[in-house]
Amino acid sequence: MTWDIEVDVAVVGGGACGVMTALRAAGDPGLVVAVFERSAREGCNAAISSGSLAAGGTRFQAAAGIDDSPRRHAEDILRASGDEEWRPVVEALCAAAPRIVEWLADTGYPIEIGTDMPRAGMTAPRLHTDTGRLGGARLMRHLRALLAARDNAAFVDEARAVDLVSRDGEVTGVVVAQNGALQRVRAGAVVLAADGFAADEALVEQYLPHLGTPFYGGVSTSTGDALPWALRLGARLRNMGAGLRSGLVVVDHGTRVSPALPFNGAVLVNLDGERFVDEESKGYSSMAGVLRRQPGERAAMIWDAAAMAATRESEMMRECLAAGAVQDRATLGDLAASLHLTTGQADRALAPLPGRRRLTAPYHLAWVTHGLLATQGGLVIDPSGRVLDEAGAPIPGLYAGGGTACGLAGPHSDGYLSGNGLLSAFGMGWIIGNHLAERTTRAQVQ
Ligand SMILES: Cc1cc2nc3c(=O)[nH]c(=O)nc-3n(C[C@H](O)[C@H](O)[C@H](O)COP(=O)(O)OP(=O)(O)OC[C@H]3O[C@@H](n4cnc5c(N)ncnc54)[C@H](O)[C@@H]3O)c2cc1C
Missing domain, CATH: 3.50.50.60 (FAD/NAD(P)-binding domain)
Structure with a gap:
C-alpha cells in the first residue's frame, strides 16, 4: 500500500x-x-x-x-x-x-x-x-x-x-x-x-x-x-x-423563535383556535411532534412586549426580527382577526394556565411548525x-x-x-x- x-x-x-x-x-x-x-x-x-x-x-x-x-x-x-x-x-x-x-x-x-x-x-x-x-x-x-x-x-x-x-x-x-x-x-x-x-x-x-x-x-x-x-x-x-427536532420554526421563514418565549408567558393556539399544550412542559424537540399533530401542522405562537424584552437579544429572535418573521398586533381584536376568531374566543385562548401571567396588548405573533435540525442516532x-x-x-x-x-x-x-x-x-x-x-x-x- x-x-x-x-x-x-x-x-x-x-x-x-x-x-x-x-x-x-x-x-x-x-x-x-x-x-x-x-x-x-x-x-x-x-x-x-x-x-x-x-x-x-x-x-x-x-x-x-x-x-x-x-x-x-x-x-x-x-x-x-x-x-x-x-x-x-x-x-x-x-x-x-x-x-x-x-x-x-x-x-x-x-x-x-x-x-x-x-x-x-x-x-x-x-x-x-x-x-x-x-x-x-x-x-x-x-x-x-x-x-x-x-x-x-x-x-x-x-x-x-x-x-x-x-x-x-x-x-x-x-x-x-x-x-x-x-x-x-x-x-x-x-x-x-x-x-x-x-x-x-x-x-x-x-x-x-x-x-x-x-x-x-x-x-x-x-x-x-x-x-x-x-x-x-x-x-x-x-x-x-431519534432526531433533534424543533417546534419553533417560523413558517415561510425557517428561522426559529426563542425556546425561552413559553417561559415568559407565550402561548400556542392552533388553526382551530385551541390552546392544545402546556407550552412550558415541552422541550422544543418534543414540541415538534405536538405541532405535527395539529391542523396544518402549525400553530400561532403569541407573546407580548414583556416576553419580547426578555428574549430579543437571543440570536434566534434577532434572526426572526431581521427576517420579518414576527408580526405585530396592536389589540386583542387585531390578534383575533389574524387567528380567524372572535375577540371572545381569542381572549379565552389566551387565558393563562394556573400560576402563569396573562399576556397584554400589543401582541407579537409567529406561525410556527416542526423542523428537523439534526439526527441523533x-x-x-x-x-x-x-x-x-x-x-x-x-x-x-x-x-x-x-x-x-x-x-x-x-x-x-x-x-x-x-x-x-x-x-x-x-x-x-x-x-x-x-x-x-x-x-x-x-x-x-x-
Ligand atoms: C440550527 C441548529 C441549531 C442548533 N443549536 C444548538 C445549540 O444551541 N446547542 C447544542 O448543543 N446543539 C445545537 N445544535 C446541534 C449541534 O449543532 C450539533 O449537534 C453539532 O454541531 C454536531 O457536531 P458535529 O461535530 O458532529 O457536526 P458538525 O458541527 O455539523 O460538523 C461536521 C463537519 O463534518 C463535515 N463533513 C461531513 N461529511 C464529511 C466527509 N465525508 N469528509 C469530510 N468532512 C465531512 C461537515 O462539512 C461539517 O463541517 C443545533 C443544530 C442546528 C442545525
Whole structure:
C-alpha cells in the first residue's frame, strides 16, 4: 500500500467534534494531526447553531449562585431520554462539560451562564453562551483560529473523506478526495466527526419516517458519509429513529423563535383556535411532534412586549426580527382577526394556565411548525469514543463523536434535552483528543 500523506491522527469533519478533537490531540506536540473538512464554505451545524453549551458545575454557575453538578446534568439527560444503557457515555460527557466551558473561557472566548435561558427538563440553568449572543459561528471561528495557531495540526478544507482504509480489522487510514484526486492518508487513529445524516432524504425516510416532511434546518453536509464505512468494519448503529427536532420554526421563514418565549408567558393556539399544550412542559424537540399533530401542522405562537424584552437579544429572535418573521398586533381584536376568531374566543385562548401571567396588548405573533435540525442516532461508541463492533469490542484505530455517534436523546426525539448536540460533539472531541494525546505520552514513557 502506498500512502500520500502520513499523520498520527486523521479527523474526518471540521465541525464541533472534529476541531475540538484536533485541538486536544495537538496539545501533544509529539502528534501530527490533520482535519479533513468536506466544505467549510457549506459549513457545519455547529456554526449555524445557537452555540448554547450545556454544562453542570461551572465556575460561572457558582458565581451566579446556581447549585449544579455533572451528576445532576447527567440525571436530567437520562430522565428525558430513559436511555440507561447509555449512562456511561452520558456521565463521561457531563464530567467533561464544565472543564470544556472553563477551558474555552481561559482561551479568551467571552462566555457567560445564560440565566435567562430556561429550558424544559433542565433542573438548573446550565446553558452557557457567548456574551454577545452571536451563536455558534463566533465559537467555531474562535476554535478554528486556535487550531490554526498550532504547528502540529492542519485544517484541510475542500477535502471530503470517501472511505476508510483497514487491514485485518484495524483502521490504518482514510481516503480523501481533493482537487479531483484521491489521497491515501495513513493515520494511527481515525476520528469520525462528520455529523449525522439529516441532509440525506433517503436515510431520513428510512430511519425517521414518522417525522413526515419536516422543514430541514441543518447544513447540506450532514449526509451520513461515515456510517457505511464503519458498518463494513462491523460497527453497530443505535437509536436511529431519534432526531433533534424543533417546534419553533417560523413558517415561510425557517428561522426559529426563542425556546425561552413559553417561559415568559407565550402561548400556542392552533388553526382551530385551541390552546392544545402546556407550552412550558415541552422541550422544543418534543414540541415538534405536538405541532405535527395539529391542523396544518402549525400553530400561532403569541407573546407580548414583556416576553419580547426578555428574549430579543437571543440570536434566534434577532434572526426572526431581521427576517420579518414576527408580526405585530396592536389589540386583542387585531390578534383575533389574524387567528380567524372572535375577540371572545381569542381572549379565552389566551387565558393563562394556573400560576402563569396573562399576556397584554400589543401582541407579537409567529406561525410556527416542526423542523428537523439534526439526527441523533449513530455509531455505538464507548465512553472514550472508541467505535465498538457487534461483540462490543473496540475496532482498533477508529473513534467517533458528535452526530456520527449515537446521541443522548435515547430512542425518540422527545428525549432530546437542549444542549445535548454540542455536548456530544465538543464533549466527545475533548475526550477523544485527550485520550489520543495521553496514549502517545504513555507509549513514549514505556
Ligand atoms: C440550527 C441548529 C441549531 C442548533 N443549536 C444548538 C445549540 O444551541 N446547542 C447544542 O448543543 N446543539 C445545537 N445544535 C446541534 C449541534 O449543532 C450539533 O449537534 C453539532 O454541531 C454536531 O457536531 P458535529 O461535530 O458532529 O457536526 P458538525 O458541527 O455539523 O460538523 C461536521 C463537519 O463534518 C463535515 N463533513 C461531513 N461529511 C464529511 C466527509 N465525508 N469528509 C469530510 N468532512 C465531512 C461537515 O462539512 C461539517 O463541517 C443545533 C443544530 C442546528 C442545525
